[in-house]
Amino acid sequence: MKRVNTIAVFAAAVLLASGCSEGSGDDDGSGFEFWSFTGINQKIDVDAYTKAHPDAKIKLTEVGSTTETAQALTAALAGGKVPDLVLIQGDDLPKFMQAPENFVDLTTLGADKIKGDYLDWVMSQSTTGDKIVGIPTDVGGMAIAYRTDLFKAAGLPTDREQVSKLWPTWDAFTEVGKQYVQATGKPFLDNTPTSIFYQAVNQGTERYYDADHKLSYDKNPQVKAAFDLTLKVFASGISAKQGSFSTGWTAGMSKGDFAVVSAPAWMLNAIRTNAPGTTGKWDIATIPGGSGNWGGSYLAIPKRAKNPKAAWKYIAEMQSPAGQLANFLAKGNLPTTPSVYTDPQLVGREEPFFSNAPIGKIYTQSVVNVKPFYIGPDDATVGSELLNTLTSVEQGKVDPANAWDTALTNVKNALRG
């Protein structure tokens, strides 16, 4: 008995030790594994696809947030089981573009034939040399979401055309904000770092890298201008100083403690879910400066994918101009294919939560004139350090006069290691 026990224990230990061997894959031709992140509702697309192709077996996994999905993908690429298809958020893409050998060059599957369907500046971010790593699924055009009821109470116009005319520039926007604060005694804008800086810095012709793909955040006058603009807006006293996505931000939005939020296309969903009680009280106006983009995602196929052909078939069908239009009509993601921007279905789509604003029309106008700029691997780091410094200014922890120097020091520290 004793011996049996001892052996069993050893055997169990050995089994456990060797348990990390390769699992066997099941490759049946039409099935594939798809990793996405939460909040973007890829299930609708997958369901639509499997309805049209009943033989396709798609295993969709929502790994987690955009960052968590990128982390899981990194670990998988480094030596684990990779999915056949993966959705990568635009901000995470540059890191993967540093090592394109981890992905299937989509031109080998036919991407070179369809690349002309997409906005060239979006496509350029997932292209390196003559290799295409990802196909863009959506863009994050820019606009301003505002509360019509609060605007009315402050004696401001409420019609979206008229409101858009109030602020052709950020300076005019600030003036409107001052009027609002004077009339109501309440802050106008949720915060300046996200609502001003992250919008304004995305409206330039270059961001943190120059045309030669070298870091130039400290020399680029456009970055400094966006930074100074943010400080100026903050100094005008129109900010509620509620960091985006904080608990105070959510509460303030529901209570109407600020009237305006800068809203890249994906932000509409955040407003809808965080302040469901404010339905019908919002409307959408164009962004000062007219154009800009923040966000968007790409579909890519890892090199070691078991079934790249089936994954590509899915991309080619679901991300075609018609596929992206259907997707927009179903969930509101802004297409990356300009050929559908004039489609009556897109132009005519109205959003009841936002006073029936024609979101397709408003947002596509903001992305057609975007100038492409290079986004590099350190973009996320530089951006978040600049944003954090501006947040510290709002929190009274950094003197606005020293903010730029502090920001440069913070970026420099963050770029080490």
Place this chain on the structure above:
Amino acid sequence: MTTTLSPATSAGTTRGPSRYRHVQQGVRERLAPYGYVAPFFVLFLIFGLFPLLFTFYVALFDWDLIGERHFVGLDNFSELVHDPRFWGALRNTFSIWVLSTVPQLLIALGLAHVLNHVRLRAATLFRMSVLVPYVTSVAATTIVFAQLFDRDYGMLNWFLELLGFPHVDFTASVWGSHVMIALMIAWRWTGYNTLLYLASLQTVSRDLFEAAAMDGANSWQQFRHITIPSLRPIIVFTVVTSTIFGLQTFTEPLLVNPVGGLTCGAARQCQTLTLFLYEQAFGRFHFGYGAAVAVALFVMVVIVAAINYLLVTRIRSERP
């Protein structure tokens, strides 16, 4: 063992096989315990020791998980020494640790003393209820605390306003955020430590307390001269464990201020070493640098645990 068996063998008739069986059984019995503990050690080897040693190895590289990796020797460590973010995280870690551990253990001691009192009614109810915070999810605790401490809409600031004070932005300031996180940790662990102390106290003979009471010792004197001396071994244990856990505080700073991403606020005001490690390794994919932070943390835990051990054993040896 052998002495009790030897009469039997000398008396028995089947001498040879019996001796052989005994020898075999002896070997087996000597090996068996190793077999029983093997699962732990095998698993520890795979999931504990190997990652530990591998971390030391990774720390010597500029290691991007999917890109290239270069051997850089001790460069990561020299970077670390000059990185203000590292020193900031170190300051935050120690500050939060002291702010949470010291009051936590003191309160636990006092609570255990009270809960051990003979005339306490519904003792089991009270004893069990101190453990409730411990079984609550850390994430839930953190989110609720963050809301309580919110600048504009938090209950705490609502009270401050009632009393005529201006609102305090706890999460934005260094001290505010540290106190807030320390409170969460203390709230969670005080009950756990109380139960450890209580369990140990219950092994102390009641006669001691009764005799002391007969001699006129008040509750404080009993606490000072009976409770604390008899709890010394368990105090050593709790001090060492809460030090190790305290230096690895992660979930609270990760969730308390999600706006700043992995930095616990715009100015990294409450980013602990483990969170800094996580930011570097899994947020930025700088695995070599992250591993260097891990090694530094490891060394620190060992040093602090050693100091702890020396201090507390000295206290133990000084009999009052």
